[in-house]
Amino acid sequence: MASAEASPGGERGEASATPEAGISAHLLPAIGDIAEEGTRGSDDGTGLCIAVVCSRFNGHVTRLLLAGALAELDRCGVKETHRTVVFVPGAFELPLAAMMMAATRDFDAVVCLGAVIRGETSHYDFVAGECAAGIQRVQLDMNLPVVFGVVTTENLDQALARAGGALGNKGTEAAATAIEMATLLRRLASSPARTPGQAVPAEHEKERAS
Numbered sequence: 027m028a029s030a031e032a033s034p035g036g037e038r039g040e041a042s043a044t045p046e047a048g049i050s051a052h053l054l055p056a057i058g059d060i061a062e063e064g065t066r067g068s069d070d071g072t073g074l075c076i077a078v079v080c081s082r083f084n085g086h087v088t089r090l091l092l093a094g095a096l097a098e099l100d101r102c103g104v105k106e107t108h109r110t111v112v113f114v115p116g117a118f119e120l121p122l123a124a125m126m127m128a129a130t131r132d133f134d135a136v137v138c139l140g141a142v143i144r145g146e147t148s149h150y151d152f153v154a155g156e157c158a159a160g161i162q163r164v165q166l167d168m169n170l171p172v173v174f175g176v177v178t179t180e181n182l183d184q185a186l187a188r189a190g191g192a193l194g195n196k197g198t199e200a201a202a203t204a205i206e207m208a209t210l211l212r213r214l215a216s217s218p219a220r221t222p223g224q225a226v227p228a229e230h231e232k233e234r235a236s
Contacts, residue, residue: 065214066206067207068210070205071102071104072104074108075108075109076201077124077135078095078111078136079120079123081115081120083115088141090197091189093197094189110127116153118156120139120161124160134170134171134208134212137173137200140157143179143180144181150178154176161174171207173201173204175197175200
């Protein structure tokens with residue numbers, strides 16, 4: 027396929043720039059590190075089609091996020107021919123482009139990348155909040171993983187630390203999340219129908235997670 031602004035994604039947790047000794051700054055654990063029983067996605071992107079929508083604003087940051095995302099897609103087995111990269115002017119435009127990509131039904135997930143850095147006015151608050159809300163709306167309306175890979179920070183140093191610096195790369199994490207969610211939704215869709223609240227036998231749960 028042809029290639030065509032800081033972050034509320036903190037539910038995964040984020041370490042400080044100077045983490046305690048022995049504590050990783052990258053707090054998104056590997057899927058295989060989760061010991062608990064339950065259905066989960068995979069980091070195998072073989073056969074998946076992924077769209078990446080990237081903001082051009084603050085491009086010195088977003089190009090690093092994009093590089094991290096594409097490298098992760100490579101690592102997970104998503105072929106170049108199975109991914110499309112689309113550029114938009116800024117983070118505010120990410121949801122609309124994501125909606126258009128999702129509406130094609132050609133993709134298993136959409137990754138949204140951007141960088142919103144606080145300035146001297148309230149512009150930051152509007153852009154960051156509306157961007158996050160818009161991406162979430164697309165995800166829920168389209169029943170498709172649409173991943174928030176937008177860093178929202180107080181300054182440039184904080185943004186760079188999250189774009190391949192000391193605190194990892196949010197583009198990499200966003201791509202990994204897209205693959206995990208796409209494979210999880212496939213597994214959930216193929217699960218046998220059951221009465222709400224009915225427990226899944228442990229042996230069947232293990233089969234689906236394998």
